[in-house]
Amino acid sequence: MADNKTSQPAALTPALRPLSPHLQIYRWQLTSVMSILHRASGIALSAGGVLLVWWLVAAASVPEAYNAVQNFLGSWLGVLLLLGWSAALFYHLCNGIRHLVWDTGHALDLRSTYVGGWAVVGASTVLTAIAWVAGIWHWVG
Template identity: 60%
Template sequence: MIMTHKRPLSPHLQIYQPQLTSMMSILHRATGVFLSVGILVLAYWLIAAADGTETYQQAQSLLGSWLGLLLLFGWSFSLFYHLCNGIRHLFWDAGLGMDIKTAYATGKVVWVATIILTALAWVLAFSLKGGG
């Protein structure tokens, strides 16, 4: 009685040609998952800061190592991408900008904004740290 008719299934992923819209959708999820790993690091950093000067210095030097900086670069890029594309998603939730032409245009705007914000953040961080 419950399953009297079959629900539609979409074809498998490999059948589609990669497009800007689909790649950006997958990247939204990927950056979200990566940022969730960053949540664990943020929690560790806060707990280290509460523990005292020594533990905090340890956390700071870990984050300041080349691997730490590489990860921080990844998290900053992911945050800006997820934030910009998230705003795009909120407009879609409101029913705005869902036609193909607008979806591509806003997708490109998200990329430009992400690159500018990420570059700006790192240029500012390094120039201010160098000055102080």
């Protein structure tokens, strides 16, 4: 208020407070990115649920229907989607546990949110890698 250049009353001059973040100039942080990814992975997993039901209904249906799903899942697009969905599942699972811990009122300080955040990134990456190594191992062997 002291260095107002105009003679307007203080109530009419815009206060020099920080504005709400503009996405273009927003400095990304682990915590906000993980929050957005939790939502995005949840939406992706909902779409994955459609595939699960398609697969189960096809298995209960005629062989042609089941083979159509298996052929799609074996294509490069199918494998890519499965890779994405498995990563989304492990991420949403690990970060969901982080959210459940928060719901008990624990680990809400800044340091814990970062330690937990990196733990979730590491755990979901390792679990996805283990699942794919095991899956390929089982497929080959």
